[in-house]
Amino acid sequence: MAADSAHASQHSPDGEETRRDFLYLVAGAMGAVGTGAFAWPLINSMNPSADVLALSSTEVDLTPIEVGQSVTVVWRDKPVFIRHRTEDEIAAANDVAINELPDPQTDADRVVKPEWLIVGGNCTHLGCVPLGQKTGDEKGEYDGWFCPCHGSHYDTSGRIRKGPAPLNLPVPPVEFLDDTTIKIG
Amino acid sequence: MSSGQPFQTNNAIIKWIDHRLPIFSLTNDTLVDYPAPRNLNYWWNFGSLAGLALVVMIVTGIVLAMQYTPHVDYAFDSVERIMRDVNGGWLIRYIHMNMASFFFIAVIIHIFRGLYYGSYKAPREILWILGVVIFLLMMATAFMGYVLPWGQMSFWGATVITNLFSAIPLVGESIVTWLWGGFSVNNPTLNRFFALHYLLPFVIVGVVILHIWALHRFGSNNPLGIDAKGPQDKIPFHPYYTVKDAFGVGVFLLIFSVFLFFAPNFLGHPDNYIPANPLSTPAHIVPEWYFLPFYAILRSVPDKLLGVVLMFASIGILFILPWLDRSPVRSCKFRPVYKWFFWVLLIACVALGWAGQEAPEGAPLYISRVATAYYFFHFLVLLPLLGVIERPKPLPASIAEPVLGGGEVWSNAAAKPMEKA
Numbered sequence: 250m251a252a253d254s255a256h257a258s259q260h261s262p263d264g265e266e267t268r269r270d271f272l273y274l275v276a277g278a279m280g281a282v283g284t285g286a287f288a289w290p291l292i293n294s295m296n297p298s299a300d301v302l303a304l305s306s307t308e309v310d311l312t313p314i315e316v317g318q319s320v321t322v323v324w325r326d327k328p329v330f331i332r333h334r335t336e337d338e339i340a341a342a343n344d345v346a347i348n349e350l351p352d353p354q355t356d357a358d359r360v361v362k363p364e365w366l367i368v369g370g371n372c373t374h375l376g377c378v379p380l381g382q383k384t385g386d387e388k389g390e391y392d393g394w395f396c397p398c399h400g401s402h403y404d405t406s407g408r409i410r411k412g413p414a415p416l417n418l419p420v421p422p423v424e425f426l427d428d429t430t431i432k433i434g
Numbered sequence: 435m436s437s438g439q440p441f442q443t444n445n446a447i448i449k450w451i452d453h454r455l456p457i458f459s460l461t462n463d464t465l466v467d468y469p470a471p472r473n474l475n476y477w478w479n480f481g482s483l484a485g486l487a488l489v490v491m492i493v494t495g496i497v498l499a500m501q502y503t504p505h506v507d508y509a510f511d512s513v514e515r516i517m518r519d520v521n522g523g524w525l526i527r528y529i530h531m532n533m534a535s536f537f538f539i540a541v542i543i544h545i546f547r548g549l550y551y552g553s554y555k556a557p558r559e560i561l562w563i564l565g566v567v568i569f570l571l572m573m574a575t576a577f578m579g580y581v582l583p584w585g586q587m588s589f590w591g592a593t594v595i596t597n598l599f600s601a602i603p604l605v606g607e608s609i610v611t612w613l614w615g616g617f618s619v620n621n622p623t624l625n626r627f628f629a630l631h632y633l634l635p636f637v638i639v640g641v642v643i644l645h646i647w648a649l650h651r652f653g654s655n656n657p658l659g660i661d662a663k664g665p666q667d668k669i670p671f672h673p674y675y676t677v678k679d680a681f682g683v684g685v686f687l688l689i690f691s692v693f694l695f696f697a698p699n700f701l702g703h704p705d706n707y708i709p710a711n712p713l714s715t716p717a718h719i720v721p722e723w724y725f726l727p728f729y730a731i732l733r734s735v736p737d738k739l740l741g742v743v744l745m746f747a748s749i750g751i752l753f754i755l756p757w758l759d760r761s762p763v764r765s766c767k768f769r770p771v772y773k774w775f776f777w778v779l780l781i782a783c784v785a786l787g788w789a790g791q792e793a794p795e796g797a798p799l800y801i802s803r804v805a806t807a808y809y810f811f812h813f814l815v816l817l818p819l820l821g822v823i824e825r826p827k828p829l830p831a832s833i834a835e836p837v838l839g840g841g842e843v844w845s846n847a848a849a850k851p852m853e854k855a
């Protein structure tokens with residue numbers, strides 16, 4: 250409103266922009282930038298804090314896990330699937346046309362040692378924990394994992410094959426400390 | 435006639451205050467002398483019922499917050515303590531839990547009332563839009579409230595719903611991390627949800643005030659959907675509608691009590707009495723019943739981004755409804771074709787609600803697809819089209835005319851009941 254009345258009285262006679270118009274604009278822009286600069290720390294405070302970020306890592310002893318068995322470990326408060334794959338499962342993981350996958354990736358890109366598949370245990374759709382870790386669980390059409398929340402099927406490499414999930418189960422940073430001990434994170 | 439007359443009183447103190455802060459005038463004009471259409475039916479009760487529910491939620495919520503601990507290690511136990519040890523805690527929590535559902539029931543009926551009688555049309559577009567804003571805020575509030583007891587459904591509901599934002603291209607993951615304040619739903623998430631769950635109801639109160647402000651600009655719509663032509667078409671809010679609303683409150687609370695005292699967990703889910711476990715998702719996760727239609731839309735599409743977009747669009751579309759419906763006639767009473775499609779829409783929404791709680795395969799999946807398709811077809815194709823091709827029935831000349839018969843009779847006869855006793 251103030252700007253309107255100012256416009257009416259302050260415009261130069263030939264209708265050109267005046268210095269006052271310019272000052273209004275600059276003052277307004279400064280106000281907006283100032284508010285934004287103040288809002289940012291508040292918004293950013295909601296991002297993960299230093300203690301949350303302090304990257305925890307988990308060490309796992311693989312010795313007790315037999316071929317064909319799976320275990321779930323916890324890393325950053327989330328489940329990680331470790332599967333000691335059988336020859337058949339490794340073969341199945343390699344026996345696919347890569348370019349037909351929704352999220353193309355070779356099995357070799359997803360493992361350090363083929364017999365050990367280590368993937369994040371949250372469905373890439375909306376985060377449920379898929380079934381397939383326990384014997385007797387439904388493992389889905391590709392014999393890997395099946396997410397019952399909205400029906401996503403993962404294969405023996407943890408890759409998405411069917412359903413609403415867009416991506417493969419993520420591969421966390423894994424390091425073999427020796428033949429039977431891994432460090433996740 | 436009550437309207438237009440300024441608030442009068444002989445009380446000197448009230449006069450003194452009202453002159454400086456016209457709060458008595460405001461109350462009088464809003465709740466006492468406010469002239470309302472004389473033909474409002476019971477479907478007009480649900481606005482005041484929603485208002486009652488909001489007050490009950492805030493009162494019980496504040497008392498609950500005095501006993502509740504927003505920490506992942508203590509939240510579940512603190513709610514159990516409310517249930518077992520706190521004096522009358524079970525009652526307060528069950529009121530809060532069940533009134534949340536009844537709040538939604540009232541608001542959903544209120545919305546469908548608006549759809550049937552065309553209450554969203556000019557000049558009430560902003561009134562309608564504010565209503566949709568309230569609905570969104572309610573859903574956000576209820577969602578975060580449901581997370582607080584930190585049971586299995588709390589945790590996995592929070593995980594699934596916050597993950598919806600990961601569907602946003604490029605920035606999705608960062609947004610989800612920001613929402614969580616970590617790499618999964620965890621203590622920071624619970625803390626902020628509690629802060630927001632406390633805040634949002636008061637934001638709702640603010641928007642409700644705007645909603646009523648906009649309502650009183652042109653007054654209530656009515657079952658005939660025609661404008662009031664004069665004093666003979668209106669009656670003062672008090673005592674006519676205060677009494678009618680109070681009667682509605684009685685019936686509402688009676689039905690509410692049946693749930694509260696005899697089936698307090700009927701509308702909830704037993705899995706939420708199991709403490710949250712981030713390593714195991716319950717076999718069958720479902721949201722609270724009022725989210726089911728939207729959940730069904732989400733799951734009807736086998737693509738993550740599209741599913742999320744459609745789910746949000748299903749509410750977003752309500753914002754532009756006043757411009758999608760091109761028919762100048764408000765009430766379905768005079769819209770012989772649209773009337774039927776209103777019922778089809780209602781059935782589609784109920785079908786979505788049913789499909790939302792079934793596993794997304796076979797018949798439920800098929801039904802949710804058909805119903806989703808119809809939902810969007812209804813708003814985006816049918817409504818614009820019907821406005822052009824439908825031939826509405828003739829509208830009555832005034833609100834009073836169908837009640838009082840012939841044209842001349844009402845002009846003098848109707849003036850009498852208007853004089854407030």
Ligand code: HEM
Nearest residue numbers: 491492495496498499502527531534576579580582583635
């Ligand atoms: C729009 C109004 C509100 C709605 C729709 C709402 C909804 C809900 C819901 C659905 C729950 C979960 C109940 C359960 O399953 O246990 C809940 C819990 C809770 N709400 Fe609210 N609420 C509202 C207002 C408030 C307010 C204003 C406060 C506090 C000032 C509050 C405090 C709480 C607390 C402490 C809990 C956790 C205890 C419990 O689970 O019963 N609520 N709310």
Ligand code: FES
Nearest residue numbers: 372374375396399
């Ligand atoms: S969360 Fe796994 S399919 Fe939706």
